[in-house]
Amino acid sequence: MKALQLICALLALLIAPLSAPIHAQSDVPPAPYAYTQLDDAAQEAEATALMHTLRCLKCQSQSIADSDAPMAGDMRHQVRTRIAAGQSPDAIRAWLVERYGDYVSYQPEVSATTWPLFAIPALLLAVVMMVLLRRLGRKRSDDPASPIS
């Protein structure tokens, strides 16, 4: 009897989210170029590469290429139609960054806030090289086999 109650409770937990959708979505069909590839293979490759580096605004840890959110579809439509119209991927990225900030782009940029990310590894590498050179240098002069000048 206890087991049956438990199963019923688990089933209710499974079904509950279905009855009350948390994220309502549009039922309007996707944008023409949300799921349709461009005829020109080179252009489509360019568009796909760009879509993988643009962030979905609704589902913030996915690229628009990976997301099924309607808004991501609308963004893919923008990318494909703009590429087809001859815009460069960089121009399209800039168009989005102008509206949503760096946030929308997965491509790392050196800016006022991100420069330490690029500077610190270089600095650490320099420190490591210095320490290493000093130690190696010392070891050589300590080596009894080396001729003493």
Next chain:
Amino acid sequence: MIKPLYFIPLALFAFFAGLAGFMLTQEKNQFVESQMVGKPLPEFSLRPATESRPGVSLADFQDGEPKLLNVWASWCGPCVAEAPQLERLKQSGADIVGVAIRDRPEAVAGFLAQHGNPYSRIGADDLSALQLELGSSGVPETFVIDGQGIIRHQHIGDIRAADVPMLLEKLEDAR
């Protein structure tokens, strides 16, 4: 006796662990704010989203009167929640222009019949094109637009009762 220098890695580790722990307790801002505040609306023209109201174009925002541009949809839950606040804003004299995202005319009409119609115009943004131009990342969002069509303020999420005086003030500031 251990040299004090040897404690540096441990201290560094403790510092970073502590920092990570502290950051976990901080509330994360999930909103993607529009960078378009202070910039003009783009050239656009949207067909009417439903029969009862005209569509929307850039010229409607350049008549010298500040307006609210409400980005919403009939399929959006929080939009139901903010409907009474939009009604209050309208009664306080705000001109509210609606932009319905990815919506159907009959669904828009049904929503308005059920939750009221505070809009002077409602345009249909079928491909979220205007929404992307505005730097808006969801529904509902409300923009304060001045009489020249310049975006003056962005409110992300549904309008709560406490936001109504603030939005009226922003409208007044945009005059």
